[in-house]
Amino acid sequence: MLILTNHDVSNILLNLSSEQVRQLLNSLGKTLSLYSKEQLSNEPKCLHQPHRSNIVTKHNDTTLVMPSSDTTNTGVKIVTLPHNGSATGANLVIEPTGAVVGMLNAAEVTAFRTALTIMTLFARVTHIHKKNIICFGSGRQVEWHIRLALLLAPTEVQNIVILNRGQSRLDQLEKDAIASLRTRYPQVDFRLVSREATPDFDALVQLNLSLADVVFCCTPSTEPLFPFRDLASSPKPRFISAIGSYKPHMQEIDTETLLSGGKIFVDSKDACLQESGELITANVKPDQLAEIGEFLASDGSPGIPSTGNIVFKCVGMGIMDLVISRGLLDIADEAAIGQTVARF
Ligand SMILES: NC(=O)C1=CN([C@@H]2O[C@H](COP(=O)(O)OP(=O)(O)OC[C@H]3O[C@@H](n4cnc5c(N)ncnc54)[C@H](OP(=O)(O)O)[C@@H]3O)[C@@H](O)[C@H]2O)C=CC1
Numbered sequence: 001m002l003i004l005t006n007h008d009v010s011n012i013l014l015n016l017s018s019e020q021v022r023q024l025l026n027s028l029g030k031t032l033s034l035y036s037k038e039q040l041s042n043e044p045k046c047l048h049q050p051h052r053s054n055i056v057t058k059h060n061d062t063t064l065v066m067p068s069s070d071t072t073n074t075g076v077k078i079v080t081l082p083h084n085g086s087a088t089g090a091n092l093v094i095e096p097t098g099a100v101v102g103m104l105n106a107a108e109v110t111a112f113r114t115a116l117t118i119m120t121l122f123a124r125v126t127h128i129h130k131k132n133i134i135c136f137g138s139g140r141q142v143e144w145h146i147r148l149a150l151l152l153a154p155t156e157v158q159n160i161v162i163l164n165r166g167q168s169r170l171d172q173l174e175k176d177a178i179a180s181l182r183t184r185y186p187q188v189d190f191r192l193v194s195r196e197a198t199p200d201f202d203a204l205v206q207l208n209l210s211l212a213d214v215v216f217c218c219t220p221s222t223e224p225l226f227p228f229r230d231l232a233s234s235p236k237p238r239f240i241s242a243i244g245s246y247k248p249h250m251q252e253i254d255t256e257t258l259l260s261g262g263k264i265f266v267d268s269k270d271a272c273l274q275e276s277g278e279l280i281t282a283n284v285k286p287d288q289l290a291e292i293g294e295f296l297a298s299d300g301s302p303g304i305p306s307t308g309n310i311v312f313k314c315v316g317m318g319i320m321d322l323v324i325s326r327g328l329l330d331i332a333d334e335a336a337i338g339q340t341v342a343r344f
Pocket residue numbers: 081084085086087110111114136137138139140141142164165166167169170218219220221222243244245246314315316317
């Protein structure tokens with residue numbers, strides 16, 4: 001069995017070829033389709049989703065325990081979401097026999113699999129330009145949204161604006177990731193702007209939202225990051241995703257933005273109706289939602305409007321960690337990355 005540290009996982013993820021990313025995207029899409037198919041069927045369910053246990057730790061952080069299975073691989077993710085900082089924990093993958101395939105540090109996998117889930121739709125939306133991207137946040141999630149958008153739409157993206165409350169995390173992001181992306185994608189203009197260091201921040205947000213084709217929201221905000229009127233002042237079809245708010249009291253986009261497309265795309269209807277502050281605030285009903293797995297299974301246009309905004313809300317499921325963890329363990333095995341230990 002293989003043990004992958006966070007360093008090993010980052011090493012693999014940062015060196016993925018476009019082809020490998022597309023393979024992982026396909027595997028993720030197939031698994032999400034399987035999940036959605038099961039939700040619609042009356043047959044007994046084999047995928048144990050989107051169940052999760054929330055444990056409040058003695059430091060008042062949340063530890064999530066997320067079991068999942070695609071019936072070939074079974075896994076469990078145990079991860080703590082600290083008040084400040086990225087998710088930390090481990091993903092375990094076992095075979096149908098019970099043999100352990102491996103264990104991975106979950107931090108980077110979590111950010112990657114969430115961004116990749118957003119990309120399952122981003123990559124298929126053709127009526128929306130991808131020239132101007134605006135991101136809210138400055139953590140691992142933002143970094144992976146940007147990396148994957150550039151990998152999947154390298155000739156379309158021209159401007160990326162990253163907006164954050166504080167300056168220090170932006171400085172870190174510039175140093176850790178954006179500096180090398182500037183060299184790798186010289187045609188792309190990257191701007192990192194914080195509220196803390198920018199006196200006219202709100203005006204700048206307004207201007208960039210009016211230009212934006214794509215809006216990635218990646219913060220645990222408890223109130224909308226921008227008002228819908230900032231988008232409405234310059235109407236055009238946009239791709240808007242929100243992955244940061246994962247509890248009922250959290251909200252990254254307001255109700256008007258949420259409802260500004262046709263149906264709202266979600267990773268899981270059940271999970272989003274229970275957990276997404278945006279959906280709960282807007283009192284959204286199941287028939288206003290389109291599950292991404294249903295759309296991907298149809299492999300084409302049904303369910304996707306050819307005009308207007310595409311809004312995608314994702315709260316995350318263990319099945320995403322499982323399929324990506326298995327894929328990464330296979331890549332690691334082939335590339336002799338990680339530590340092999342005897343199965344117990
Ligand atoms: N949907 C899913 O499947 C998953 C979602 N998540 C969630 O995604 C979000 C981003 O994750 P990650 O990048 O790892 O997180 P980080 O903690 O690394 O980054 C969070 C970012 O959000 C900003 N932020 C924090 N609070 C607020 C607020 N109240 N208003 C506006 N901005 C705020 C922080 O700004 P500053 O630098 O100023 O502090 C920081 O830039 C988190 O909420 C996380 O829980 C995580 C895993 C999976």
